[in-house]
Amino acid sequence: MERIELGDAEIIRVTEWQGSFAPAVRIVPGLAESAWHRAGADHYDPVDGSYLGALQTWVVRTGGRTVVVDTGVGDDRERPATPMFHHRKGRFLDLLAEAGIRPEDVDTVVNTHLHADHVGWNTRRHDGRWVPTFPNAVYHLPAADLAFFDPAAHQDAAHTTADPAADPARRAEWDQVFTDSIAPVLSAGQAAPWSGTRTIGPGLVLEQAPGHTPGSSVLRLSSGGRRAVFVGDLLHSPVQLAHPACNSCFCLDRAQAAASRLRILHQAADQGELVIPAHFAGPGAAHVERTGSGFAPRWTRWTR
Template structure:
């Protein structure tokens, strides 16, 4: 990914807050559902030492960390890709009216569909929905409550779900082995209705969407955790879902989030994705980074460093 291209192609529509960047022939649109402080930094990334946050406070604050409260900040967001004449939605956020006991998003209400409309995206025009994994903040707008029933929000879309996650979180594995009751609620209101509508395609390993977009398995955070690679012209990007929640994990890739189910696999997947992103100059696009939401990665000896951030404007 050429950093000058990031700078030159980033656009912002000041009237509706739509953030766009053109990567080769693919338009990328960022839609933020929520952004703010989420949890104590070392509760969310338990293995990260206080020093990595303090030593990098100059750039972690204010978008990724609040030094005064020591709380990590992040975003819940969706990426819309216009590729090859089709509209692809990557992760669908939290959703409205969900039973999420103990979560800040319990009975959440927001204008996500209005934000999509302001981006020029109508639900009926979406061709593909990608869930990088099946946690609740990635599948919520898969469905919408209509007359007391959960229905697919995107009625004409093919929903691409990692098969390993569908098994793990679905009824055959008793909704994540019953470890969290919320996993059953998430599956029943945001995944099962799309199955019943016949719109789900389960995939594993590698799945090619079109000439520019390819899904690849990257397990660890969840059994089916995945990344979406974009290659168009000389531009490269990788949408990494929850392989990273904070830029601190670029500096300390052995540090998992508190939600990673298989610690060793998550670290291995994170390192592999960061190595390729650095070597191929891919724009790294995590699901939850605040600020501009995307950046390049550099090798610094045996470590990784931060390259230029995508030049989105606030608003």
């Protein structure tokens, strides 16, 4: 298990999956394939042109808290529009156990946003029902995403760049995600919707960074004079550090997503924050420095 110490905090990386996901030029439209050749072997396969990524969860131990940041894809899901996630079975709970974490030890769950690959292990199947995986945790859910993805609020989606009403298969999958991964947390009384900024523990602050989804957010961590920022899907690949105006194909409001990315990266460069995205393969996290038009990573080193 990979881990780093940051001040008095510990960050543990739990990788649900890592590998080749899709053609790179499809993941970040608007970016020439030549830009990917500079991404490095951890992030781009020059043989078949595929994007290399990861599905991972970050566990933070700080100030007596055990915080899970994003909960991956989950097991046994109906995701027919996303074959890689459909009926997937993984070793997530075993990996958590190997890191010394039992579900009942987790007191805080953060979903940076409510896409399928960030909320899956919010719940697990128990006696034929979906129940919260972490029975003692408060789940911090962005209120804007709760409103947007609630199946009862379809008509509110029309303002997005990629109008989901035009893609019934995707809308149906969002409804399914809400039903199996969000609604059980709401009905268990464990959800804490939030907006604006919210302090959720010592040195732990949630902040909105919308665009990828309406409620997309980052979690800032500070401990012992060190800082990190968990940025969710603000970035899918380090090519977006060099080209920070370029969005992933999953970003719903492109102008807003690019503005949020630039704002968070400039702050990370100014404050020396370790940037921790959800889907970077390879070293997974980096400090960033300005390089004229973009940013360059200084990759972090993990201990095992």
